[in-house]
Amino acid sequence: MIKEIDLYARQKRLAWFLIMPSVIVVLLIIAYPTIQVLVYSLLKYKLDGVTPPSFVGFDNFAFVLSDPDWWSAVSNTLIFTVVSVALESILGLGIAMVANSKFKGRTLLRVAILVPWAIPTVVSAQVWRWMVNDIYGVVNIVLTDLHILPQKIAWLATPATALPVIIAVDVWKATPFMALLLLAGLQLIPKDLYEAGSIDGATKIRQFWAITLPLVTPTLLVALIFRTLDALRVFDIFYVMVGGQGNMATMAVYNQQQLISFLDAGVGSATSVIILIVIMLFVIMYTRFSRTSFE
Amino acid sequence: MSNYQLPPYGRIVPRSFLAAAAAVFMPAALYAGVTIHFAGDSDVDYISRPNDASATLQLFQQYWAAKSGDVDVYMIDVIWQGIAAAHATDLKKYVKDDEIKDFFPRIIENNTVKGKLVSLPLYTDAGVLYYRTDLLEKYGYKEPPKTWEELAEMAKKIQDGERQAGKADFQGFVFEGKASESVTCNAIEWVYSYGGGTIIDPDRKVTINNPNAIKALEAAKNWVGTISPQGVVSYGEEEARNIWQAGNAAFMRNWPYAYALGQDPKSVISGKFAATVVPKGGADGKNAACLGGWQLMVSAYSKNADAAADLARFLCSAEIQKRRAVDLSELPTRPEVYKDPDVLAKNPWFANAVDILNNAIARPSTVTGADYNQVSTVFFQSVNKVLTGGESSQQAVTDVERVAKRIVK
Numbered sequence: 001m002i003k004e005i006d007l008y009a010r011q012k013r014l015a016w017f018l019i020m021p022s023v024i025v026v027l028l029i030i031a032y033p034t035i036q037v038l039v040y041s042l043l044k045y046k047l048d049g050v051t052p053p054s055f056v057g058f059d060n061f062a063f064v065l066s067d068p069d070w071w072s073a074v075s076n077t078l079i080f081t082v083v084s085v086a087l088e089s090i091l092g093l094g095i096a097m098v099a100n101s102k103f104k105g106r107t108l109l110r111v112a113i114l115v116p117w118a119i120p121t122v123v124s125a126q127v128w129r130w131m132v133n134d135i136y137g138v139v140n141i142v143l144t145d146l147h148i149l150p151q152k153i154a155w156l157a158t159p160a161t162a163l164p165v166i167i168a169v170d171v172w173k174a175t176p177f178m179a180l181l182l183l184a185g186l187q188l189i190p191k192d193l194y195e196a197g198s199i200d201g202a203t204k205i206r207q208f209w210a211i212t213l214p215l216v217t218p219t220l221l222v223a224l225i226f227r228t229l230d231a232l233r234v235f236d237i238f239y240v241m242v243g244g245q246g247n248m249a250t251m252a253v254y255n256q257q258q259l260i261s262f263l264d265a266g267v268g269s270a271t272s273v274i275i276l277i278v279i280m281l282f283v284i285m286y287t288r289f290s291r292t293s294f295e
Numbered sequence: 296m297s298n299y300q301l302p303p304y305g306r307i308v309p310r311s312f313l314a315a316a317a318a319v320f321m322p323a324a325l326y327a328g329v330t331i332h333f334a335g336d337s338d339v340d341y342i343s344r345p346n347d348a349s350a351t352l353q354l355f356q357q358y359w360a361a362k363s364g365d366v367d368v369y370m371i372d373v374i375w376q377g378i379a380a381a382h383a384t385d386l387k388k389y390v391k392d393d394e395i396k397d398f399f400p401r402i403i404e405n406n407t408v409k410g411k412l413v414s415l416p417l418y419t420d421a422g423v424l425y426y427r428t429d430l431l432e433k434y435g436y437k438e439p440p441k442t443w444e445e446l447a448e449m450a451k452k453i454q455d456g457e458r459q460a461g462k463a464d465f466q467g468f469v470f471e472g473k474a475s476e477s478v479t480c481n482a483i484e485w486v487y488s489y490g491g492g493t494i495i496d497p498d499r500k501v502t503i504n505n506p507n508a509i510k511a512l513e514a515a516k517n518w519v520g521t522i523s524p525q526g527v528v529s530y531g532e533e534e535a536r537n538i539w540q541a542g543n544a545a546f547m548r549n550w551p552y553a554y555a556l557g558q559d560p561k562s563v564i565s566g567k568f569a570a571t572v573v574p575k576g577g578a579d580g581k582n583a584a585c586l587g588g589w590q591l592m593v594s595a596y597s598k599n600a601d602a603a604a605d606l607a608r609f610l611c612s613a614e615i616q617k618r619r620a621v622d623l624s625e626l627p628t629r630p631e632v633y634k635d636p637d638v639l640a641k642n643p644w645f646a647n648a649v650d651i652l653n654n655a656i657a658r659p660s661t662v663t664g665a666d667y668n669q670v671s672t673v674f675f676q677s678v679n680k681v682l683t684g685g686e687s688s689q690q691a692v693t694d695v696e697r698v699a700k701r702i703v704k
Contacts, residue, residue, distance in 0.1 A: 046665075047356075048359075048360075048378070048665050049359065049360060049362065049382065050381045133526070134524055134526030134529075135464055135524060135526065135543075153525070154524065154525035154526035154527075154529070156526075156529050157525050157526055157683055158528075158683045242529075245474045245529075245679055245683075246676030246677070246679065246680060247676075247680055247685050247686075257672070260356070260357070261349070261352075261353055261668060261672065262669050262672070263360065
């Protein structure tokens with residue numbers, strides 16, 4: 001009995017010893033900055049190198065939450081996230097199923113779909129910005145030449161047209177990522193399930209709903225978490241394509257403006273904390289949902 | 296040039312300074328920070344900056360917040376003196392009063408924060424209205440517009456006529472409507488020209504919420520989609536100039552740099568345009584030119600402050616200013632250079648420039664100091680929202696007033 005406890009304690013010690021490096025690294029690179037941001041968020045702290053920081057309690061949070069620009073940033077981010085992730089999932093699944101079937105040039109297709117994902121976002125966003133330019137942009141020229149549009153449109157001038165354009169660019173860019181992850185999921189589905197399905201007389205559509213979708217769902221959920229978190233933190237596409245326009249900011253652009261343009265570490269950190277909370281809500285939602293679907 | 300001496304010390308300029316002078320003859324967008332080295336082959340390095348002023352400030356603020364000694368000399372905007380003051384070396388230690396007297400006193404006053412000379416004026420800027428002399432003549436106009444109302448009418452007639460003649464992309468009037476410092480400069484001219492003040496007056500009173508300011512914003516809003524393209528709300532200086540320089544606009548509000556580029560023999564509009572004062576708001580309005588300009592500041596964190604100050608003095612010298620005026624149509628910051636026959640031969644309109652400069656309106660950067668950027672940001676975002684139709688003019692001036700009051704209280 002005594003020996004057993006001894007062994008258990010020794011194993012426990014060994015376990016701690018083995019995970020210690022990871023714990024230290026996590027504390028250094030995640031816990032320390034996070035705590036620092038939490039502290040800053042309670043200070044009036046200008047990074048101008050002159051004014052000393054002072055404690056102001058929750059004033060910074062009150063400022064952000066009462067700023068109409070913050071709420072328009074939240075709404076832009078949520079619309080962007082929901083629409084772009086939904087479109088990317090549907091299109092990504094479609095492309096993954098095509099890429100998973102056997103046909104000539106399959107390898108070439110798999111490489112080709114990755115091209116938009118491989119281009120740095122700043123570069124592709126700038127290219128798209130020129131393409132949708134109101135006077136010289138190729139998009140306007142093609143659409144007016146084909147008489148689809150009666151006249152050229154300044155796509156990025158108002159939120160009503162800019163948001164759909166930005167969502168389209170993000171879908172163009174991120175769908176390949178979605179497709180690649182889902183392709184991996186599809187390849188894990190045993191072929192004999194489909195054979196059994198065909199023998200039982202299930203149509204292709206029935207096979208999709210009864211076999212493909214349920215079995216690819218775990219992969220889909222992981223991909224959804226990745227994309228949703230990415231989309232909630234979106235910065236580069238908006239900054240490059242409509243940077244500066246007050247009513248076209250996202251949460252991250254708003255944060256950057258407070259911290260970098262205004263050098264306000266207090267309000268900037270408070271914004272970061274609020275964004276962290278919003279993202280945590282999404283993570284909790286996803287983990288709850290994935291648990292109920294598997295357990 | 297090779298034995299140029301810095302008055303009043305009579306120091307011979309190192310060769311590397313001449314290389315720096317050559318570099319600053321490039322268009323303004325290409326340089327910003329200068330690093331000085333004393334070792335190795337290259338003596339002076341240049342750091343290019345974003346062509347958007349607001350983005351440049353963000354970049355510089357990161358250097359300053361980090362107290363970085365990587366850059367010795369910064370080229371800073373006329374409105375950043377309050378923001379930059381804490382990070383600048385006092386140039387009074389390096390520049391004698393006799394030499395300071397040769398610059399426009401108004402600019403020196405602007406660049407002096409709490410007794411500290413933050414920067415030396417490299418070139419100054421004032422908003423100007425460019426107009427196509429050939430098109431005005433073609434449509435029967437003898438003079439450039441005196442008021443915004445006249446401008447709108449003329450722009451409409453020329454735009455309609457040119458479009459009918461097959462130039463589908465022709466625009467009546469282009470300006471800078473982008474939500475950045477660019478539209479702040481344009482909009483302060485509209486507001487001031489209608490008698491609506493300068494957002495915050497020098498006595499720290501927030502004045503923006505007034506009927507004349509609203510009238511000015513309404514006028515500008517009506518240009519978008521009628522005489523100006525819808526996309527003007529995303530144009531900075533270069534976007535506006537691209538359309539103008541392609542011969543696709545009758546009028547343009549821009550800075551003096553566009554003059555030399557437009558008159559280049561290779562330009563399609565060369566010899567077909569002139570520059571004048573920005574119009575008045577209505578018959579009893581005022582002419583308004585937003586005061587701009589760039590200055591050279593020596594970093595407080597520089598390890599080579601002596602050499603850096605010499606370089607700044609050299610680049611701001613009369614000789615260099617003359618060459619910049621001739622080659623780049625940049626407005627000198629020394630009154631004497633305006634009398635130079637070579638400068639006037641190349642830029643005939645410089646004869647009126649001293650007058651324009653004396654009446655130029657300053658953005659409220661002196662009263663707001665280090666917080667100027669916050670006032671300008673709410674102003675340019677609100678104006679941009681008015682131009683895109685996302686907000687009423689009344690709402691815009693109320694928003695600006697709220698933020699401005701929080702800052703100057």
